[in-house]
Amino acid sequence: VDPAWWPQLDDYYDRGHFALQIGIDGVRVGPIGERGLVGLCPIDPSSFAGIPWDSRRYLAGFAGNRHRGERAEFIDEMIRLDAIEYRPRDDKTPEEYRAFLQDCKIMINHPMSGGGTSRHVKARVLEAALAGCVLLELGDSPTADWFTAGCDYLEYRDADDAVKKIEWVRENPIRAREIAAALRTRVLNEHSPAI
Numbered sequence: 206v207d208p209a210w211w212p213q214l215d216d217y218y219d220r221g222h223f224a225l226q227i228g229i230d231g232v233r234v235g236p237i238g239e240r241g242l243v244g245l246c247p248i249d250p251s252s253f254a255g256i257p258w259d260s261r262r263y264l265a266g267f268a269g270n271r272h273r274g275e276r277a278e279f280i281d282e283m284i285r286l287d288a289i290e291y292r293p294r295d296d297k298t299p300e301e302y303r304a305f306l307q308d309c310k311i312m313i314n315h316p317m318s319g320g321g322t323s324r325h326v327k328a329r330v331l332e333a334a335l336a337g338c339v340l341l342e343l344g345d346s347p348t349a350d351w352f353t354a355g356c357d358y359l360e361y362r363d364a365d366d367a368v369k370k371i372e373w374v375r376e377n378p379i380r381a382r383e384i385a386a387a388l389r390t391r392v393l394n395e396h397s398p399a400i
Contacts, residue, residue, distance in 0.1 A: 207320040207322050208235070208322060211235050218240055225241060226241035226242070228242070228244070229244050229246045230246070231243065231244070231325055231326025231350065232323070244396070246326075246331055247397065247398035248328060250392075253303060253307065258382055261307070263308055264311060264371060264374070265290070265309060265313060268306055270293060270319075271293075272321060275317060280313075283368075288367065288371055306338060307337065310338060310385075311340075312329065312340055313341050313367065314330055314333065314341065324343075326347050330352075337389055338385055339358070343362075356387055358388055
């Protein structure tokens with residue numbers, strides 16, 4: 206998705222280096238979006254256990270690196286507001302990472318790419334779904350090209366709005382569980398490695 210890669214990807218196409226380029230970042234713009242195959246990151250669902258909603262210790266969490274720019278600013282503000290449990294991803298094993306996701310009712314996502322120049326569908330979106338979390342995603346994200354806001358996940362505009370959505374989940378646990386289940390079902394049915 207990062208435009209810095211686009212000249213190289215176009216060069217691969219122009220020189221015929223590959224029969225097909227596949228992007229798993231869910232972004233339908235750029236060279237792969239225009240001439241290749243775009244999907245979402247395939248995550249093995251068997252590595253996620255079904256942790257009951259009422260057994261989860263954290264209302265909202267974020268597991269991942271802050272990086273820089275708008276994503277870091279957003280995560281820092283959510284931490285300052287004491288609205289999330291934050292866990293950097295690099296200091297955990299894959300098992301610890303999955304266990305943390307499954308210990309949260311809500312998983313916050315920010316779609317900024319690691320390069321900090323564009324937005325994409327993070328693997329965390331699918332991991333949150335498989336963990337049974339309500340996904341709280343930044344509005345105007347490419348996630349909306351694959352899933353339906355309000356049905357499969359909730360959107361936020363900024364940190365203040367995210368806090369309001371977290372409170373909504375606290376006050377509406379039955380509807381929140383339905384939203385989490387809807388996203389999980391769609392990921393299993395439409396975006397599993399088998400598909």
